[in-house]
Amino acid sequence: MHEHSHQLRCVGCGAVIQPATVEKDFRCIACSELLEVEYPSWSAAGESLPGPRRMPNPGALRWLWQERLQSRLPIDQSGVWRFRELLPILQDPEQAVTLREGNTPLYRLLQTAEELGFEQLYAKHQGMNPTGSFKDTGMTAALSQARERGFQWVACASTGNTSAAMAAYAARARMNSLVLLPEGKISWSKLSQAIDHGAVTCQLKTDFDGCVRVLAEVVRRAPVYLLNSVNPYRLEGQKTPALEIAEEFDWQVPDHVIVPGGNLGNSSALGKGFLEMMHLGLSTKVPKITVVQAEGANPLYLSLLNCDGREIQPVEANTRATAIRIGNPASWRKAARVIRQTGGYCEQVSEAEIALAKAEIGQEGIGCEPASAVTLAGLKRLVRQGKIDRSESVVLLLTGHTLKDSEYTIDFHRDKLLTREESAGLERELSERRRATLSLEASSDAVLRVLEAAIQA
Numbered sequence: 001m002h003e004h005s006h007q008l009r010c011v012g013c014g015a016v017i018q019p020a021t022v023e024k025d026f027r028c029i030a031c032s033e034l035l036e037v038e039y040p041s042w043s044a045a046g047e048s049l050p051g052p053r054r055m056p057n058p059g060a061l062r063w064l065w066q067e068r069l070q071s072r073l074p075i076d077q078s079g080v081w082r083f084r085e086l087l088p089i090l091q092d093p094e095q096a097v098t099l100r101e102g103n104t105p106l107y108r109l110l111q112t113a114e115e116l117g118f119e120q121l122y123a124k125h126q127g128m129n130p131t132g133s134f135k136d137t138g139m140t141a142a143l144s145q146a147r148e149r150g151f152q153w154v155a156c157a158s159t160g161n162t163s164a165a166m167a168a169y170a171a172r173a174r175m176n177s178l179v180l181l182p183e184g185k186i187s188w189s190k191l192s193q194a195i196d197h198g199a200v201t202c203q204l205k206t207d208f209d210g211c212v213r214v215l216a217e218v219v220r221r222a223p224v225y226l227l228n229s230v231n232p233y234r235l236e237g238q239k240t241p242a243l244e245i246a247e248e249f250d251w252q253v254p255d256h257v258i259v260p261g262g263n264l265g266n267s268s269a270l271g272k273g274f275l276e277m278m279h280l281g282l283s284t285k286v287p288k289i290t291v292v293q294a295e296g297a298n299p300l301y302l303s304l305l306n307c308d309g310r311e312i313q314p315v316e317a318n319t320r321a322t323a324i325r326i327g328n329p330a331s332w333r334k335a336a337r338v339i340r341q342t343g344g345y346c347e348q349v350s351e352a353e354i355a356l357a358k359a360e361i362g363q364e365g366i367g368c369e370p371a372s373a374v375t376l377a378g379l380k381r382l383v384r385q386g387k388i389d390r391s392e393s394v395v396l397l398l399t400g401h402t403l404k405d406s407e408y409t410i411d412f413h414r415d416k417l418l419t420r421e422e423s424a425g426l427e428r429e430l431s432e433r434r435r436a437t438l439s440l441e442a443s444s445d446a447v448l449r450v451l452e453a454a455i456q457a
């Protein structure tokens with residue numbers, strides 16, 4: 001692929017920026033807004049540009065992407081680079097740094113569907129990626145860019161998952177990584193991944209938004225490549241689950257896709273993926289994309305409620321779903337646009353609703369981390385409000401693996417997670433989902449007594 005196969009466009013003022021001249025903070029020099037990748041030969045925005053248009057042939061692409069599932073080439077085995085025609089961002093895609101990310105399962109949620117009265121309810125489990133979260137799909141794309149551009153150091157501020165992914169991909173590429181984390185506000189599992197993969201790991205006495213501010217200065221003053229989701233190449237990788245979902249639906253796409261919202265890169269990326277697919281004729285419609293936030297970290301929800309998503313007021317974020325404990329989301333403008341363009345919604349959910357939904361997904365044998373469970377909690381609210389009909393098809397995007405935050409799960413089952421006020425109104429549902437761990441004598445009699453009681457129950 002050639003350098004000029006893509007360019008960057010500012011989502012604020014529309015300025016076009018050539019990749020070689022992009023600023024280190026990936027913001028527009030004229031208006032400071034974020035950039036997005038576009039492909040002059042086939043993106044919708046390219047229609048007004050001079051030069052030849054080479055729209056890819058949808059039938060040929062579908063065939064090629066299926067064929068690659070049989071290949072032994074690492075980039076074909078990656079669920080991101082398998083779709084490389086739609087993300088031609090590297091000079092040589094064969095040099096991509098890959099851990100065989102993507103190609104994640106789409107599970108049918110049978111019990112939950114039955115309880116809620118849905119026929120078609122699915123979970124796309126991005127926690128089944130190599131480092132246990134959806135961040136891997138974006139990291140393979142952006143870190144490969146960093147390497148191609150000759151950087152030796154990459155850096156991110158993170159609530160945990162980005163740092164785990166970055167540290168792993170940097171280690172694979174034999175590059176160095178710097179991680180800034182909010183001290184005491186991320187799970188041990190995620191911290192352990194960053195350390196295990198050799199990142200220089202700094203815990204700062206601030207929150208995620210504070211880490212972002214410090215990192216911005218570090219990036220200005222040191223030769224490090226920024227890998228937060230303001231980096232538009234991250235979103236190119238993170239749009240590929242949209243392609244996988246469409247492929248699983250035989251290119252018909254579901255009616256709704258529900259995504260957790262934190263820094264709001266992921267909802268933006270999925271929207272881009274679905275919209276590009278429709279533009280190229282790969283699918284004939286886009287799903288409604290809905291973003292769900294925790295009540296304690298809900299700036300996009302408030303922005304859409306109060307001013308139709310025209311501006312955002314940062315909030316002081318607080319939720320036990322630490323992955324989405326973000327008060328000043330970078331990609332809010334992109335996410336608000338995706339909700340508008342696809343006809344989706346933005347919803348908020350309480351701590352108790354998150355905990356209950358997480359337990360329900362766990363009892364399906366699937367499991368996820370707390371931030372992912374906001375999707376199911378949000379679905380229930382939208383059904384009650386009549387915004388989603390039970391006859392419609394819905395995909396919940398589960399963003400992280402259940403083992404990402406075992407402390408949360410154990411606290412939930414020991415009833416140490418929520419306060420009485422937080423549980424109010426959901427006490428019965430919550431207690432029905434709690435499972436005790438038992439300490440017994442090492443005797444079969446003791447175990448059989450427990451088993452009998454369980455059978456009776």
Ligand code: F0G
Nearest residue numbers: 158159161162262263264265266399400
């Ligand atoms: N779910 C999980 C498990 C996450 O780790 C994140 C974000 C989100 C949802 C929200 O995605 O930011 O694109 O809206 N985690 C980031 C991190 C911020 O540093 O790992 P988003």
